[in-house]
Amino acid sequence: MLLQSLEQLARNKDASARSELIRTLGSEFANPSTPDPSAMERELFSALVLDVFHQLDRPTRFDLVVRLAKTQRITSALADRLAQEDFELSEPVLEFSPTISQSALREIVRSRSDRHRAAIARRMDLPEDIVDTMIAKAGRGVTYILLRNLSVTFSARGLLALLIFANVEQPVLGGIAQRALQDEVFRSDLQTILDANCPLIPPALAKAMKEDDLERLARTAKSDDKAVDFSIDGKSISCHEAHVQIASGELSFDSILLTLIEQKRIDACFWLIARKTHVPETTVAKIIKSDADSAVTNLMRDTGIDHKTFRRFLEARCQWFDRSNRTIPDEILRFRTGRRMAAV
DSSP states (O other), rough: OOOHHHHHHHHHOOOOHHHHHHHHHHHHHHHHTTTOOOOOHHHHHHHHHHGGGSSHHHHHHHHHHHTTOHHHOOHHHHHHHHSOOOOOOOOHHHHSSSSHHHHHHHHHHHOOOOOHHHHHTTOOOOOOOHHHHHHHHHHHHHHHHHHHHHTTOEEEOHHHHHHHHHOOHHHHHHHHHHHHHHOOOHHHHHHHHHHTTTTTTTTHHHHHTTTHHHHHHHTTTOOOOOOOOETTTTTTEEHHHHHHHHHHSSSHHHHHHHHHHTTTHHHHHHHHHHHTTTTTTHHHHHHHSSSSSHHHHHHTTTTTTOOOHHHHHHHHHHHHOOOOOOTTHHHHHHHHHOOOOOOO
16 A cells, blocks of 8 residues: 555656645654555655655645654655755754764764754764764853763763863863763763873862762753753653654644643743744744734644643743733633734
């Protein structure tokens, strides 16, 4: 059945029909409950997506990217191509794709922005040479992400570079101490350097390790990670993963938004609403923080949430920004009746 659909897609020259079919197939390819595609199906699907991707509108491209970002059912050629899109589209692939090539990651680390490097720094499968390059080329925000990513291992060169930074930058020193408390191998490597009387070790770190008092230093660690993640049912997931699960029907947008509200993750709410409505995140934040209640109602209606979820969102908005809740009944009525008003 899948192969027949792919053959139909290959024969169909109408752009809109091909786009619609490729969206349907993308959902099927990303669905973990469906049988794994054959090697031929995988190659053909990936080649066809590469062929028509530029014809899809942006919301469709984003939905397709987040569906395919974590799957092994696409080729490295397709994953590498998706990684070349602008950051909003490429971020899920950079962070999660198991099929993106190491050469593509190395090139992106060398030539793209710190936002790209930060997404890559959160990966679970980074070789030490890529980590070394990020430490050398990226800003400290990426360094902090690497130190908190417990799957990352540091080469001797990378660790010495971190120690050099830690001599002049307290947040890096704090991040090293924090990592040493969580990672026995990392701490053992530090101890080896300390035992060798390496002059690069900051005196404060050497003293803390000798006195087994790393907690104090760890409190000075800085977090510049802009990644949006949260806990649901006791499991930590990123908003990109949440978007994939929403698209596949595993989670509802309402349930995730309510979870973020409960956890007081305001930025995460902005992120999620922006992805759902295809409105720039800065615009979403500006609208929600503004006094334009009708604009907020119009925006949130476009997410498709239930009126009960909308009420909870408005209540949280009042708490977040110290606003009166007196307009909530009017906005709930406007939300339920579908009346739209221009922002004032």
